[in-house]
Amino acid sequence: MKWDEFIITGDPLILGAQISILISGIGAVFVLTYFKKWKWLWDEWITSVDHKKLGIMYILIAILMFFRGGIDALMMRTQLAAPNMTFLDSLHYNEIFTTHGTIMIIFMAMPFLIGLMNVVVPLQIGARDVAFPFLNNLSFWTFVIGMGLFNISFIIGGSPSAGWTSYMPLASNELNPGPGQNYYLLGLQISGIGTLATGVNMMVTIFKMRAKGMKLFMMPMFTWTTLITSMIIVLAFPVLTIALAEMTFDRLFGTHFFNLTNGGMPMLWANLFWIWGHPEVYIVALPAFGIFSEIISTFSKKRLFGYNAMVYSIIAISVLSFLVWVHHFFTMGSGAVVNSFFSITTMAISIPTGVKIFNWLLTMHKGRISFTTPMLWSIAFIPNFVIGGVTGVMLAMAAADYQYHNTYFLVSHFHYVLIAATVFACFAGLIYWYPKMFGHKLNERIGKWFFWIFVAGFNICFFPQYFLGLDGMPRRINVYGVEDGWFALNFISTVGAFIMGLAFIILVYNIYYSFRYSPRETTGDSWDGRTLEWATSSAIPPHYNFAKVPEVTSMDAYWKMKEEGIDPNKIEKYEKIHMPSNTALPFVMGCFMFLVGFGLVFEWFWMGIVGGIGIFACMAFRSFDYNDGYYVSVEEIEETEKRAREAK
Ligand code: HEM
Numbered sequence: 001m002k003w004d005e006f007i008i009t010g011d012p013l014i015l016g017a018q019i020s021i022l023i024s025g026i027g028a029v030f031v032l033t034y035f036k037k038w039k040w041l042w043d044e045w046i047t048s049v050d051h052k053k054l055g056i057m058y059i060l061i062a063i064l065m066f067f068r069g070g071i072d073a074l075m076m077r078t079q080l081a082a083p084n085m086t087f088l089d090s091l092h093y094n095e096i097f098t099t100h101g102t103i104m105i106i107f108m109a110m111p112f113l114i115g116l117m118n119v120v121v122p123l124q125i126g127a128r129d130v131a132f133p134f135l136n137n138l139s140f141w142t143f144v145i146g147m148g149l150f151n152i153s154f155i156i157g158g159s160p161s162a163g164w165t166s167y168m169p170l171a172s173n174e175l176n177p178g179p180g181q182n183y184y185l186l187g188l189q190i191s192g193i194g195t196l197a198t199g200v201n202m203m204v205t206i207f208k209m210r211a212k213g214m215k216l217f218m219m220p221m222f223t224w225t226t227l228i229t230s231m232i233i234v235l236a237f238p239v240l241t242i243a244l245a246e247m248t249f250d251r252l253f254g255t256h257f258f259n260l261t262n263g264g265m266p267m268l269w270a271n272l273f274w275i276w277g278h279p280e281v282y283i284v285a286l287p288a289f290g291i292f293s294e295i296i297s298t299f300s301k302k303r304l305f306g307y308n309a310m311v312y313s314i315i316a317i318s319v320l321s322f323l324v325w326v327h328h329f330f331t332m333g334s335g336a337v338v339n340s341f342f343s344i345t346t347m348a349i350s351i352p353t354g355v356k357i358f359n360w361l362l363t364m365h366k367g368r369i370s371f372t373t374p375m376l377w378s379i380a381f382i383p384n385f386v387i388g389g390v391t392g393v394m395l396a397m398a399a400a401d402y403q404y405h406n407t408y409f410l411v412s413h414f415h416y417v418l419i420a421a422t423v424f425a426c427f428a429g430l431i432y433w434y435p436k437m438f439g440h441k442l443n444e445r446i447g448k449w450f451f452w453i454f455v456a457g458f459n460i461c462f463f464p465q466y467f468l469g470l471d472g473m474p475r476r477i478n479v480y481g482v483e484d485g486w487f488a489l490n491f492i493s494t495v496g497a498f499i500m501g502l503a504f505i506i507l508v509y510n511i512y513y514s515f516r517y518s519p520r521e522t523t524g525d526s527w528d529g530r531t532l533e534w535a536t537s538s539a540i541p542p543h544y545n546f547a548k549v550p551e552v553t554s555m556d557a558y559w560k561m562k563e564e565g566i567d568p569n570k571i572e573k574y575e576k577i578h579m580p581s582n583t584a585l586p587f588v589m590g591c592f593m594f595l596v597g598f599g600l601v602f603e604w605f606w607m608g609i610v611g612g613i614g615i616f617a618c619m620a621f622r623s624f625d626y627n628d629g630y631y632v633s634v635e636e637i638e639e640t641e642k643r644a645r646e647a648k
């Protein structure tokens with residue numbers, strides 16, 4: 001491979017990105033060195049096993065990825081703003097919709113939610129950390145390495161361009177030569193293993209580490225959705241792992257799983273991909289439902305209406321999510337009987353979903369609603385999500401799908417669902433739990449500007465696309481003609497996209513502004529909360545979370561304590577607490593994983609082997625590691641808790 005194929009040069013857009021990455025990289029190194037922060041970064045963050053810190057790092061990276069995926073989106077919308085635009089050629093456009101879709105789902109939505117789970121779930125169930133803190137750090141670094149590998153593709157070697165679904169034979173060596181598709185395969189593979197481990201970790205945490213007295217049916221709704229989501233992860237991700245491995249073998253070693261020749265089956269890829277891919281949609285939707293449930297109940301000052309029905313409906317949704325995957329290829333020749341079956345299962349999902357919608361509405365009914373920013377996002381979620389859901393039912397009718405298939409109707413539908421549920425929930429959850437993480441709220445006034453501008457931009461962007469779709473505009477095209485008559489609606493849509501971009505800048509500004517000017521919180525209970533995370537001793541919980549784990553006797557445990565006048569932080573006698581030690585091993589292992597990934601992308605097998613040996617060496621090292629944590633002394637707890645009490 002020649003040097004100028006290795007580092008992408010010649011494209012002004014990419015050159016601009018390269019320069020800005022270089023400048024911000026040098027800037028970061030300079031700032032860290034100047035303020036002598038390297039040790040702090042290493043000790044407090046990179047090697048930390050504290051679930052809250054790992055959660056914050058997940059969220060930080062998710063926001064960065066929202067920026068990257070958002071720039072991709074704005075470039076696509078610019079190209080489509082008017083007929084016969086020449087901003088992006090077709091290959092470049094293909095690369096961008098591929099990286100946009102992949103990044104938004106795998107590296108933005110999922111880590112954002114996993115970040116919130118990490119921060120919140122152990123607190124909500126009264127645990128000191130997750131079940132496997134070492135593994136938690138390893139999952140994080142595995143995710144970061146996968147993310148990094150995927151992201152460098154556009155500078156080094158070239159981006160994948162076969163769509164986020166990577167259909168064969170489009171993704172094969174013949175039609176898609178070069179390293180781009182390998183980046184997709186290895187980036188997703190590595191980060192997917194991290195996600196799988198997170199799923200196991202969360203499941204065990206929730207089953208085994210709940211505070212005394214907390215029965216399953218007393219768990220907060222976000223914990224419930226995390227539990228069910230983790231189960232979906234544990235069932236669905238192995239399918240992805242295998243499918244990606246098979247495609248990697250096809251591309252690197254000439255096997256024939258999905259090729260057109262020698263018995264390979266392209267449709268097998270489509271099936272495997274969507275057996276993972278459809279549940280994936282619920283992996284990012286169910287936690288969102290959990291977040292809205294917490295927020296709606298807190299700010300309506302009522303317990304969640306129909307709690308049991310809510311639980312059963314998420315269980316029903318999770319089961320159904322595995323029975324609908326064929327709706328992604330109704331038009332690919334499954335036949336009438338199969339299509340009808342999957343049509344019906346797909347429509348069936350709207351029943352438990354409808355139950356949840358009514359429960360949220362009934363929670364608000366006669367509640368004392370306070371319209372804080374997290375609550376505004378939760379209220380806006382309902383109508384916007386219903387628009388996405390109803391158009392989903394329209395798509396679920398196989399016969400009708402022959403008409404809408406691969407048009408902008410679909411693009412609009414899934415953005416309505418993904419943005420109104422997942423993205424709104426990420427914003428709502430971030431704002432809601434922000435004081436728990438950082439000790440101050442985000443500014444409410446700026447937050448409302450952000451809210452209104454984003455929601456307006458979102459509808460201006462995606463609503464017109466339904467009509468473009470009904471008018472026959474296909475998805476994944478980079479150019480259309482004047483005679484198609486799609487100019488006006490496309491132009492409006494692009495304006496909407498830029499309005500969302502503006503809103504994002506307001507969010508970032510709000511983070512900066514609030515860091516400077518918001519009053520520091522002195523109690524841990526920022527919103528008069530109902531669940532245990534608000535019972536920890538101060539605004540930023542100490543690393544051991546609870547000095548003494550509270551006992552739980554009902555749902556909304558902290559609310560009950562407040563009603564009964566019990567202060568969970570009034571503790572007669574402290575006892576020493578056992579905590580896990582920090583670890584550098586996952587980070588080192590991550591570096592070796594990077595070697596494996598990068599080596600395989602370019603088929604430099606020696607590098608892959610070196611990386612592989614490194615990974616096994618780390619595992620061996622770990623198995624002789626007898627460090628099983630340390631005790632936080634009573635004096636230190638007394639000291640910490642006293643400071644928290646004084647702050648109050
Ligand atoms: C925030 C504003 C967003 C805008 C303006 C936007 C815009 C777009 C555009 C223009 C396309 C390409 C359509 C085509 O040519 O077929 C697209 C595709 C896609 N978007 Fe977005 N998007 C946004 C957010 C999101 C989010 C938050 C997610 C997921 C959580 C997402 C997931 C996807 C996926 C999966 C695709 C399909 C990619 C493919 O065809 O392979 N988008 N988006």
Ligand SMILES: [Cu+2]
Pocket residue numbers: 277278281324325327328
């Ligand atoms: Cu689906």
